[in-house]
Amino acid sequence: MKVLSFILLVLTGIYGRVWSQNTNDIDFVYQLTKTTENISIDGSGDDKAWQQAEEISKFVLNAPIDNAPPDKNTRVKLLCDDDNLYVLAVCFDDPDHIIQTLRRDGFSGDSDEFAFLIDPVGNRANGYGFGVNAMGAQTEVILSADDADASWDNKWYSAVMRHPDKWVVEMKIPLKSIRFKEDITAWRFNMGRMDPGSNQVSVWAPVPRQFDFGDIGYYGTLRWPEAPRRKGGKISMIPFVSIRNDKDENGKETSFRAGGDAKVAITPSLNLDLTTFSDFSQVEVDAQVTNLTRFNIFFPERRQFFIENSDIFNNFGLGADQVFYSRTIGLNRQGQPIPILYGARLTGNISENLRVGAFNMQTHDEKQSLGDNFSAFAFQQRLWSRSRFRGILLNRQGWLDGNFDKTNYGRNAGGDFQFTTKDGKISASSGYIHSFKGADFDHSNGQYYGGFSYNGQRFRTFIEWQHVGKNYYTDMGFNTRLENYDPENDRVVRIGYTNLSSNIDYYTYPKNSRNVNFHWSGMENYVFVNSDGTGLNEWYTRIRHFIFFKNTSALRFRANNNFVRLIYPFGITSPNLPKGDYNMSEFNVQYNSDNRKKWVYDIFAVYGQFFNGIKHTYRGGVTYRVQPWGNFRVGVEHNDLRFPAPYQDVKITLGTFRAEVNFSTSVFWTTFLQYNTQQDNFNINSRLQYRFAPMSDIFLVYTDNYGIENVFTNKSRFVVLKLNYWLTL
Secondary structure, eight states, X not given: OHHHHHHHHHHHHHHHHHGGGXXXXXHOEEEOEEOOSOOOOSSOOOOGGGGGSOEEOOOEEEESSSSSOOSSOEEEEEEEOSSEEEEEEEEEOOSOOOOOOOSTTOOOSSSSEEEEEEESSOSSSEEEEEEEETTOOEEEEEEESSOEETTOOOOOEEEEEEETTEEEEEEEEEGGGSOOOTTOSEEEEEEEEEETTTTEEEESSOOOTTSOTTOGGGOEEEEOSSOOOOOSOOEEEEEEEEEEEEEETTEEEEEEEEEEEEEEEEETTEEEEEEXXXXXXXXXXXXXXXXXXSSOOOOOOOXXXXXXXXXXXXXXXXXXXXXXXXXXXXXXXTSOBOOEXXXXXXXXXXXXXXXXXXXXXXXXXXXXXEEEEEEEEEEEEEETTTEEEEEEEEEEEEEETTEEEEEEEEEEEEEEEEEEOTTSSEEEEEEEEEEXXXXXXXXXOEEEEEEEEEEOSSEEEEEEEEEEOTTOOOTTSBOSSSEEEETTTTEEEEOOEEEEEEEEEEXXXXXXOSSEEEEEEEEEEEEEEEXXXXXXXXXXXXXXXXXXXXXXXXXXXXXXXXXXXXSSOBTTSSSOBOSEEEEEEEEEEEEEOOTTSSEEEEEEEEEEEETTEEEEEEEEEEEEEETTTEEEEEEEEEEEEEOOTTSOOEEEEEEEEEEEEESSSSEEEEEEEEEETTTTEXXXXXXXXXXXXXXXXXXXXXXXXXXXXXXXXXXXXXXEEEEEOOEEO
């Protein structure tokens, strides 16, 4: 800890020197004009009110190089009235647009797109992004210092008009759709333009190329003529009704459900979300993966209720070892739903620098009369410009026959400090999470973690450390390595560990190359030492070189070495691989073709050692795009594991097919097929969505699962018809 304190002291001294390196909030200021005239959102930009607005006519590149003029210009005007913020963007371009999808929330940077990004509170911690592609498909995202999540949905309006030499987009963002402080006249904002035809990304306020164009630390300033006021829209109701038919080994069942969500604006920057009898049947199934490790796989959250402001609760811990993992609520380990009776969540800003989050949710297994109550509280206190101090408190309490089970609980408490320079290049962090599980587990029950990183244009590096005690339980979280399966005794053994990870990368940007954007060379290293006396458990080293071409294709080479000490036999084959030391090396190559073409393909091949055998892995996929309405992809991964006698060879195949048909920007049909021999499962998930009004949908979903080994014997099936409607009061 003394060493860490010294490092932080030194960094604090450095902080003042680098403070002036990012002055976008001073150098890039836009004075917003207020209008009382009506603005028609039709994509024409012909309303007289636009003549009053100041025009932004200069964007600069963020990628593939920065601080250079883009090939195609963008001009933007902004206006406001008492209720809305308006954006007019003229994107000069040829008519040969690249549109990957018409689906809502399909924003990926691979289409001709324009994005408007705002931080209404000005705390560099969270904000909102609104994007529109050249065919009018919308995307809205929740922005945080670490991520951008497109699962957030809200009401706003846009229209696009295309011309031979440009396309024009108009946006109307109702102030009641976002959270902001009413007493401030300066917001932070930026704008981005994606032009895949020239493989360029441009921005208004400059963002160095080592950062994503939406990096929340590089926004300019939006000055309001007077502090905006939130009017109306304090309560939004989203009721739903659904009818569902299930079939499984226990028979058939038809059920009718009704429930809904509500959003209540406690203050302009503090929101209360309520849900009852929650239903997430419209959410697409998880993409299945092949698992050749001894540990569990982390799957992302897809349910919208858990997305908004989720960064308040997320990323306490290192990597996938998260103390909070929202999929522990309302889902079992197999990803199957557990009924949620009710939930309440309060999130937002208490002050300019303090964000808070709190929730309580109750699940209930109607067949077994079992359930859990989940509670959480977290806060983020911003320090200086981009640094922060955070804390979190979690509690899971068992529920049995209508009463709390006092002996069945799991609790966690802790926090961390992260120091980041204003330009985002230097960062250091340290944190601790404590586990409460009862008197029998009151030792070795914590997680310590921390790290240091530098993110320059050419040189980038990080070093991270972590220690996890064997009695560190996260009933509302996820941990990758604590649980070790002992097949000889058919038991799970918890073993604490210490992890040290490091990474060094160097980027080269050729000045006169006709084909190459940049080279990326580097090495990463991960070391795990067990705390049970067995010592070194795993050491992983990778050397890599990637080449990114100007036509968006990429070629990747990797050489990996992996030392593993099996303390228990590994059941990847039969008989189990014996415990002992294994030193494995492998080489892989990967190629992704130009993703702007109608036909896009990718290939990945691995050859190397796998414990006492040999591994051949082949993965590839082909995508056909019928612009702008269709995307069709076929993918396959095959792992051929060959072992010496008496161990059996293992062949694992994962095949996928995905079809996306967009009849318009409001009617979407997706079908997802997955064939997985490792899980003995063939899955069909087909979803038809009709957005008949803003944020209001009709879903028809069909999901089917078959066993593969038993010649496609049906295991389960459901069909659901669901209607939800967004009503703002």
